[in-house]
Amino acid sequence: MNAFDFEQTLREVGALKDGHFVLTSGRHSDRYVEKFDLLRRPRTTELVCHELVSLVAPLKPSVVAGPTTGGILLAFEIARQLGVAAAYAERSGRGAEREFRRGTTFSPGSRVLVVDDIVTTGGSVRETLDALARHEVDVVGVAVLVDRSGGQVDFGVPVSALSQLIIPSWDPDECPLCARGSIPAKPGSSTAV
Numbered sequence: 001m002n003a004f005d006f007e008q009t010l011r012e013v014g015a016l017k018d019g020h021f022v023l024t025s026g027r028h029s030d031r032y033v034e035k036f037d038l039l040r041r042p043r044t045t046e047l048v049c050h051e052l053v054s055l056v057a058p059l060k061p062s063v064v065a066g067p068t069t070g071g072i073l074l075a076f077e078i079a080r081q082l083g084v085a086a087a088y089a090e091r092s093g094r095g096a097e098r099e100f101r102r103g104t105t106f107s108p109g110s111r112v113l114v115v116d117d118i119v120t121t122g123g124s125v126r127e128t129l130d131a132l133a134r135h136e137v138d139v140v141g142v143a144v145l146v147d148r149s150g151g152q153v154d155f156g157v158p159v160s161a162l163s164q165l166i167i168p169s170w171d172p173d174e175c176p177l178c179a180r181g182s183i184p185a186k187p188g189s190s191t192a193v
Contacts, residue, residue, distance in 0.1 A: 061113035070117035122153040
């Protein structure tokens with residue numbers, strides 16, 4: 001599966017959307033990837049994760065770790081396919097740092113692959129890496145379904161992505177869609193701002 005095929009898969013399941021959207025950052029965009037339109041389809045998620053596994057298997061991870069929320073599903077499925085353990089970085093409260101909870105432990109020297117769904121600025125992955133830094137592990141790489149940064153985010157380890165989508169975004173005051181009178185949707189919450 002190459003980037004073109006994966007982008008087509010996103011379109012087929014309705015995960016790659018065209019319109020007018022407010023991103024988490026507050027910026028506006030004319031395209032949006034709704035990860036849950038993919039992740040709520042177990043068979044398609046399994047196939048997509050298989051393609052990602054083919055990229056990361058040479059790293060020989062012994063644990064696959066992902067941040068809440070989408071990263072949990074991907075960490076589980078990729079770990080299942082690799083035959084290794086999965087771990088999940090979550091927050092203990094609003095605004096809290098990510099941590100590995102619920103009895104999660106790492107053997108010293110564990111080779112950890114960090115996975116997430118979509119990287120734009122890399123915040124969730126960085127928070128997961130910060131949580132891993134409190135353990136005696138070796139982070140061997142990061143793997144994502146979609147890299148929206150155009151390869152600009154550097155985590156200090158190899159990064160594998162099924163797709164690199166360059167999706168333009170604008171400050172609300174400079175948004176050409178707003179200038180035409182379009183009302184943006186805010187995915188994942190209300191339908192308009």
